[in-house]
Amino acid sequence: MDKHxxxxxxxxxxxxxxxxxxxxxxxxxxxxxxxxxxLAQLLGEYYNIREVYSINTIGYxxxxxxxSVEVFNIPELKYANTVLIVDDIIDSGDTLVKVxxxxxxxxPNVRFRTAALFYKKSxxxxxxxxxxxxxxxxxxxxxxxxxxxx
Amino acid sequence: MDKHxxxxxxxxxxxxxxxxxxxxxxxxxxxxxxxxxxLAQLLGEYYNIREVYSINTIGYxxxxxxxSVEVFNIPELKYANTVLIVDDIIDSGDTLVKVxxxxxxxxPNVRFRTAALFYKKSxxxxxxxxxxxxxxxxxxxxxxxxxxxx
Numbered sequence: 001m002d003k004h005x006x007x008x009x010x011x012x013x014x015x016x017x018x019x020x021x022x023x024x025x026x027x028x029x030x031x032x033x034x035x036x037x038x039l040a041q042l043l044g045e046y047y048n049i050r051e052v053y054s055i056n057t058i059g060y061x062x063x064x065x066x067x068s069v070e071v072f073n074i075p076e077l078k079y080a081n082t083v084l085i086v087d088d089i090i091d092s093g094d095t096l097v098k099v100x101x102x103x104x105x106x107x108p109n110v111r112f113r114t115a116a117l118f119y120k121k122s123x124x125x126x127x128x129x130x131x132x133x134x135x136x137x138x139x140x141x142x143x144x145x146x147x148x149x150x
Numbered sequence: 151m152d153k154h155x156x157x158x159x160x161x162x163x164x165x166x167x168x169x170x171x172x173x174x175x176x177x178x179x180x181x182x183x184x185x186x187x188x189l190a191q192l193l194g195e196y197y198n199i200r201e202v203y204s205i206n207t208i209g210y211x212x213x214x215x216x217x218s219v220e221v222f223n224i225p226e227l228k229y230a231n232t233v234l235i236v237d238d239i240i241d242s243g244d245t246l247v248k249v250x251x252x253x254x255x256x257x258p259n260v261r262f263r264t265a266a267l268f269y270k271k272s273x274x275x276x277x278x279x280x281x282x283x284x285x286x287x288x289x290x291x292x293x294x295x296x297x298x299x300x
Contacts, residue, residue: 034195056201
């Protein structure tokens with residue numbers, strides 16, 4: 001698959017586009033780690049939201065070649081009513097489906113919506129807001145810049 | 151106090167310097183949110199560590215004008231032996247002192263060390279590794295870039 005380098009400048013541009021699209025008020029942000037961490041930090045600063053949390057997932061291939069996802073480090077949402085869940089890319093959608101399921105079960109009275117920079121049309125779930133459709137392998141700056149000589 | 155804009159390029163350069171300094175092997179990373187989130191993401195990718203967590207703090211001024219810090223969302227460290235705690239800047243040191251205290255109490259068998267990009271000499275604790283001493287107010291890119299027209 002073609003690789004597409006995604007530098008910080010594009011990330012910044014797209015995050016600005018993302019906040020233009022998000023027509024919803026929320027009081028907390030949950031980053032799906034690791035992919036959503038930098039995005040969550042910028043959004044937390046932009047919206048002046050200090051309630052920025054993260055959640056972890058591990059994907060397993062089970063015997064039937066279906067991916068199963070374990071979710072852990074579910075943040076404590078004592079005062080949250082409306083939470084934006086963010087990730088860099090919605091790929092298969094397995095992670096986001098499971099994260100939503102676990103969070104909705106843990107917090108039935110909290111409303112969750114989702115945002116991502118990239119979304120693959122083949123994913124089983126679409127985020128509420130996204131910026132670009134991904135048809136290539138995205139090399140995010142946080143993955144490659146530390147290994148590049150620039 | 152003078153303000154010093156700290157762009158992504160400087161962050162990348164300093165993070166490269168930081169990993170040169172860190173002469174320790176660790177299996178997990180905890181970001182102090184929000185400040186340490188982007189740094190934790192880059193380090194997690196660089197070291198190929200998927201166990202990247204976050205922890206939250208709230209600072210209160212109590213009546214005696216001493217800052218007291220509440221720590222919450224303590225990550226589950228089932229398999230961790232050695233954990234690097236990261237933040238953008240060690241300012242007063244109150245947050246780091248309290249985070250270390252809470253984590254060491256929760257996980258007496260886990261070894262914790264600390265890293266930051268900036269450190270103020272007046273802080274009550276120094277991180278194990280840092281890159282720059284801070285004598286100005288640092289305007290990190292994640293705080294200001296979303297509001298700048300670039």
